[in-house]
Amino acid sequence: MFIEQVINGLTLGSIYALFALGYTMVYGILRMINFAHSEIFMVGAYIGFWVLSSLPVFLPGFLPAYFLAVFILAMLGAGLLAVVVERIAYKPLRHASRLAPLISAIGVSIFLQNLIMLTAGASSRPYPEKLPLEQFNFFGAQVSSLQIFIFGLAVLLMFILTLFISRTRLGKAMRATAENHIVAQLMGINVNTVISLTFIIGGGLGGIAGVLNGLYYGSVKYNMGFLPGIKAFTAAVLGGIGNLKGAMAGGFILGIVEAFAAGYISSENKDIFAFVILILVLLFKPAGLFGEEVPEKI
Amino acid sequence: MKNLLEVEQLQVSYGKIAALNGISLYIEPGEIVAMIGANGAGKTTLINTISGILQPQKGSIKFKDELISALPAWKIARKRVVQIPEGRRVFPKLTVMENMELGAFPEKDGKMVKAGMEKMYAFFPVLKERKNQPAGTLSGGEQQMLAIARGLMAKPELLMIDEPSMGLSPVLVEKVFQIIKEINKQGITILLVEQNAKKSLQIAARAYVLETGNIVLSDTAGKLLGNELIKKAYLGEH
Numbered sequence A: 001m002f003i004e005q006v007i008n009g010l011t012l013g014s015i016y017a018l019f020a021l022g023y024t025m026v027y028g029i030l031r032m033i034n035f036a037h038s039e040i041f042m043v044g045a046y047i048g049f050w051v052l053s054s055l056p057v058f059l060p061g062f063l064p065a066y067f068l069a070v071f072i073l074a075m076l077g078a079g080l081l082a083v084v085v086e087r088i089a090y091k092p093l094r095h096a097s098r099l100a101p102l103i104s105a106i107g108v109s110i111f112l113q114n115l116i117m118l119t120a121g122a123s124s125r126p127y128p129e130k131l132p133l134e135q136f137n138f139f140g141a142q143v144s145s146l147q148i149f150i151f152g153l154a155v156l157l158m159f160i161l162t163l164f165i166s167r168t169r170l171g172k173a174m175r176a177t178a179e180n181h182i183v184a185q186l187m188g189i190n191v192n193t194v195i196s197l198t199f200i201i202g203g204g205l206g207g208i209a210g211v212l213n214g215l216y217y218g219s220v221k222y223n224m225g226f227l228p229g230i231k232a233f234t235a236a237v238l239g240g241i242g243n244l245k246g247a248m249a250g251g252f253i254l255g256i257v258e259a260f261a262a263g264y265i266s267s268e269n270k271d272i273f274a275f276v277i278l279i280l281v282l283l284f285k286p287a288g289l290f291g292e293e294v295p296e297k298i
Numbered sequence B: 001m002k003n004l005l006e007v008e009q010l011q012v013s014y015g016k017i018a019a020l021n022g023i024s025l026y027i028e029p030g031e032i033v034a035m036i037g038a039n040g041a042g043k044t045t046l047i048n049t050i051s052g053i054l055q056p057q058k059g060s061i062k063f064k065d066e067l068i069s070a071l072p073a074w075k076i077a078r079k080r081v082v083q084i085p086e087g088r089r090v091f092p093k094l095t096v097m098e099n100m101e102l103g104a105f106p107e108k109d110g111k112m113v114k115a116g117m118e119k120m121y122a123f124f125p126v127l128k129e130r131k132n133q134p135a136g137t138l139s140g141g142e143q144q145m146l147a148i149a150r151g152l153m154a155k156p157e158l159l160m161i162d163e164p165s166m167g168l169s170p171v172l173v174e175k176v177f178q179i180i181k182e183i184n185k186q187g188i189t190i191l192l193v194e195q196n197a198k199k200s201l202q203i204a205a206r207a208y209v210l211e212t213g214n215i216v217l218s219d220t221a222g223k224l225l226g227n228e229l230i231k232k233a234y235l236g237e238h
Helices: A002-030 A037-054 A060-093 A099-120 A145-167 A169-179 A181-186 A191-217 A226-239 A244-265 A272-284 B043-050 B073-078 B096-103 B110-123 B125-129 B140-153 B170-185 B197-203 B221-226 B228-233
Strands: A135-138 A141-144 B005-014 B017-027 B032-036 B058-063 B081-084 B158-162 B189-194 B206-211 B214-220
Touching (some): A002 A037, A002 A141, A002 A145, A002 A169, A002 A226, A002 A244, A037 A226, A060 A099, A060 A191, A135 A145, A141 A145, A145 A191, A145 A244, A181 B073, A226 A272, A244 A272, B017 B043, B017 B058, B032 B170, B032 B197, B043 B158, B073 B081, B081 B140, B096 B110, B110 B125, B140 B158, B170 B189, B189 B197, B197 B221, B206 B221, B221 B228
Parallel strands (some): B032 B206, B081 B158, B158 B189
Antiparallel strands (some): A135 A141
16 A cells, blocks of 8 residues: 555656646746646647547557657647747736736636637547556556656656756756846847747646646546646645756655545545645745745735 | 947936936947946946847947847847946856856857866866856855856957946955956957946046936046046045
8 A cells, every 4th residue: 555655646746746847947937927837738638639549550569659759749739839828928928017927827727728628628538548558566566557657757857857957058048047037148148038948848848747647547628737737836836936856856745645645544635635735835934845035925 | 440339329218217318439449448437327227238138218339330229138248249247146056167158158169168168267266166166155256256257258349347346355356457457458348337436547548437327528547547526526536
C-alpha cells in the first residue's frame, strides 16, 4: 500500500510538476498569474486525443515514433496557442494595472472552455488506448508501464528545461528578463521574444501534461483543466512561484500528498488537500519553499 | 560623419511634467563628454531616451547619421550604443560570469565572448575571483566594476555611464574615474553623466550643464572648471 501510493503520487506529481512550470515561468517573467494556463493543458489533451484517434499506427514497430509525434504536436499546438493568447489578451495590457491581465486571463479561460465544448462536445470522451499496458511488480506493489512512462518523460523534460535555463544563451536571457525587463533591453535582449519563448515553453509543457493526464485517466472533457489547474497552481505557490525547481518539487509533493490522502483517508475527498495546502502556504509561508519574493495577494 | 551622436531639440516628459525641454547636443568620436547637473535636472532621462527606454515627444537622436530615436531599446543597444545604468543594476541572482555574458548577448560566437571576458578579468581581477558568485553578493564597488565590465562586453562605440561614483568611497571613485579614462584611451567615446562635477570635468574634453531640463551652459571642460558660476553651483568653491 505504502509503495503503491508513492508510485501513484510520483505519477500524479509528474503531471502537476510539468503543468506548474507554465504558471511559474510566466509569473517569473511577467509577475502575472496566467489563469488561462489550465485551458492550454486542456487543449493539449485534446490535440493528443485528436491525433491519437485520427492517425493510425502504421506498424507496431513505429509506436515510439508515433507517440513522439503525438507529444510534439500537442506541445507545439499548446505552445503556439499560449503565445497567441499572450499576444491578443495580455500584451496590450502590459502597462495596465496588474488586475487587468488577470481578468483578461479568466476571460480567455472561459472562452477556450466554451470553444472546445461547442466544437468537441460537452460530454467526456474516452482517450484512445494505444500504449501497450503492462503491470510490473515493484517491491510487492503494482506499477504500470504507463506510470513509468509518465514519470520518465516528466523527469526528462524537466532535466532538459533546467539545462536550457541554466546553460544556454537564451536561458540566461530569460533569467535576466525575469530580474529586470529594462536592464535586459539594455543588453540588446528583445524582451518580447523572451516573453513569447516563455509562453511557448510553458504552454508546451502544459500541453504535454494534458496528454499525460488524458492517458492516465483515460478521458478528456472541456473542463478537465480546472481542478488540475488549481492543483498545479498550488504546486507552483508551494515551491515559491517564479522558481522553477520550486514548481517541480511542489508538483511532486502535491502528487504524493494527494495519493496518500486518497489511499489512507478518503479517495472521494482527495481534492480537498490541495486547497488545504494552498491555504496553509499562503497563511504561513507565502513565499513558498524555495521562493525569495513574497507574491502580492491577488 | 563629423559627430558620433547628434541630439536635436529633444523634448521628453513624464505625463504632463516636462523632463527635457528641447535640448541639443553632440558628441564627436573619441571624446569624453560630461553631462553635469543636480539631482532631477534630467540627466538620467537624457541617457534613457538615447537608449530608447523613454520615447521623446519631439526632436531627434542620430547615431552615426542614422536616426535612432524611433528604435526599441534592444535594437539601439545592438548598434553599440551602450548604457551602464545608474545604481549599477547588475542582475543580482545571476553569477558574475553570467552578467558579463549577457553584456555580450548579441554576440553569438561563444569564443568571442570568452575572449572578451578574459580581457575584462585582466582589467578587473576581482571579478575573476568572484566569477561564480551571484552578483547580488558583491560589494557596491565590485558591482560597479561588474556593471562597467558588462557594458564593455558589448564592445560599445558610445558608452553612456550614469552616475558611476554614486555610493562609492572616495578611493573607489578615484579608481572608477581612472578606469573611465583608460577605456576612453582605447578608443571608446564616452558620455558621462555625473553629479560629481569636479571629477568629471577633470577627465572630460567638453561638458554640458543641465538645469531643470535645459542646457544652460556648454563649453570645453577646462573653461567650465574656471567658470565662476560653475565653481559656485557645482564645485562647491566660493
